[in-house]
Amino acid sequence: FLLHPPKHHPAPLRGWVKGEVGGWTWDDAVDTPPPPDIPRSSSSLQPPKLPPGSFRPKQSLGQNFLTDQNTINNIVSAFAKDASLPSASSSSPPPKMVELGPGPGALTNVLVARYGAPALTCVEIDPRAVSILRASFPGLSVRHADVLRVEYPLLNAALAGEQPLAVIGNLPYYITSQILFALADASHADAVRCATVTMQREVGDRLVAGTSTKDYGILSVVFQLYADVRMHFRIPNTVFYPKPKVESALMGLKFVGAKELRRRLRGARPKDLQRVVKACFGQRRKVIRNTLKGMMRGEFGEGEVTEKIGALGELGAKRPEELGWREFVEVTRGIYGVEEGWEDGYELGDKVWRKEKHGGGFGEEEEAAEAVAQD
Numbered sequence: 001f002l003l004h005p006p007k008h009h010p011a012p013l014r015g016w017v018k019g020e021v022g023g024w025t026w027d028d029a030v031d032t033p034p035p036p037d038i039p040r041s042s043s044s045l046q047p048p049k050l051p052p053g054s055f056r057p058k059q060s061l062g063q064n065f066l067t068d069q070n071t072i073n074n075i076v077s078a079f080a081k082d083a084s085l086p087s088a089s090s091s092s093p094p095p096k097m098v099e100l101g102p103g104p105g106a107l108t109n110v111l112v113a114r115y116g117a118p119a120l121t122c123v124e125i126d127p128r129a130v131s132i133l134r135a136s137f138p139g140l141s142v143r144h145a146d147v148l149r150v151e152y153p154l155l156n157a158a159l160a161g162e163q164p165l166a167v168i169g170n171l172p173y174y175i176t177s178q179i180l181f182a183l184a185d186a187s188h189a190d191a192v193r194c195a196t197v198t199m200q201r202e203v204g205d206r207l208v209a210g211t212s213t214k215d216y217g218i219l220s221v222v223f224q225l226y227a228d229v230r231m232h233f234r235i236p237n238t239v240f241y242p243k244p245k246v247e248s249a250l251m252g253l254k255f256v257g258a259k260e261l262r263r264r265l266r267g268a269r270p271k272d273l274q275r276v277v278k279a280c281f282g283q284r285r286k287v288i289r290n291t292l293k294g295m296m297r298g299e300f301g302e303g304e305v306t307e308k309i310g311a312l313g314e315l316g317a318k319r320p321e322e323l324g325w326r327e328f329v330e331v332t333r334g335i336y337g338v339e340e341g342w343e344d345g346y347e348l349g350d351k352v353w354r355k356e357k358h359g360g361g362f363g364e365e366e367e368a369a370e371a372v373a374q375d
């Protein structure tokens with residue numbers, strides 16, 4: 001483990017040129033200064049240059065690359081805080097880190113320089129970016145895979161991580177919620193300790209929204225229950241190439257972990273909570289007893305429905321946006337009961353918030369995990 005590994009710079013290339021149809025593109029034949037909306041970096045590291053030729057960012061993969069070194073440094077510093085990473089002078093090893101969607105390596109560059117390649121694993125779907133990363137960062141584990149297939153507990157076991165993983169990423173925005181839900185599920189197994197991730201600012205607003213606000217919804221309930229969430233800072237669209245239409249934010253999620261989650265749920269099963277929260281926000285304007293009556297009819301007899309709805313008392317007359325996670329837990333316990341002997345711990349579930357089709361892991365990781373288990 002190197003505290004001060006050599007700095008890796010992707011092969012020196014040329015620079016930004018104005019494309020024919022507007023916008024900026026890379027050209028290896030022209031040596032230009034950055035365009036005016038891409039500030040020069042004050043740091044010794046530089047954002048990676050895209051390779052000559054045909055690396056056109058793909059909108060379909062949510063490719064908006066970070067081009068401002070100050071922003072990149074600030075993201076990594078916020079990550080270091082969220083993950084309680086040891087300082088460069090400390091002798092204690094950092095937790096295993098996972099970067100989601102590293103692209104050509106803007107964040108990777110700083111992470112490798114600060115913590116060394118062995119501490120980091122990257123998951124990237126674009127084979128062009130995978131090639132660049134493998135060439136630029138010898139010794140770095142780059143998984144060519146869909147991030148939605150990651151099974152974090154398996155990955156952590158394969159990496160022989162002794163603590164939960166620390167996750168970082170300038171996320172592909174088209175799958176932000178799916179990635180977050182997978183991380184929530186991973187926290188059931190204490191596989192992930194924190195995530196420091198960029199997202200569309202509006203999504204970030206929802207994560208931290210208070211009750212009875214327009215942004216309050218499923219994301220607010222789930223992530224305020226599962227994690228301590230904060231918005232580190234907003235990110236203007238000018239620091240990305242190509243420039244997205246939306247403003248972004250860097251969010252930090254520190255997961256409370258399985259033990260605290262069980263304490264907060266007081267025996268309620270996450271899957272039951274998911275059913276309740278989803279049904280209630282599916283009919284946001286209705287008071288919850290009307291929505292829940294409908295939801296329960298397929299599952300309970302008429303007498304039981306009436307009894308359980310009655311037992312909700314005043315909570316039943318509220319709209320979902322008025323309920324914090326504690327109230328949703330209360331409602332869930334009232335309807336579905338609690339896991340027997342929950343004080344001694346119980347299974348929280350492996351696919352609760354993410355979709356059934358997601359996960360599945362990578363074969364090689366499963367093998368590696370087995371090898372670790374056999375050691």
Ligand SMILES: C[S@@+](CC[C@H](N)C(=O)[O-])C[C@H]1O[C@@H](n2cnc3c(N)ncnc32)[C@H](O)[C@@H]1O
Nearest residue numbers: 064065066101102103106125126146147170172
């Ligand atoms: C917003 S870009 C960030 C790139 C780079 N980290 C940066 O900040 O410049 C999102 C990255 O996620 C990758 N990506 C998109 N969908 C993915 C998926 N399903 N699984 C893994 N990576 C994905 C894209 O190819 C792209 O490199």
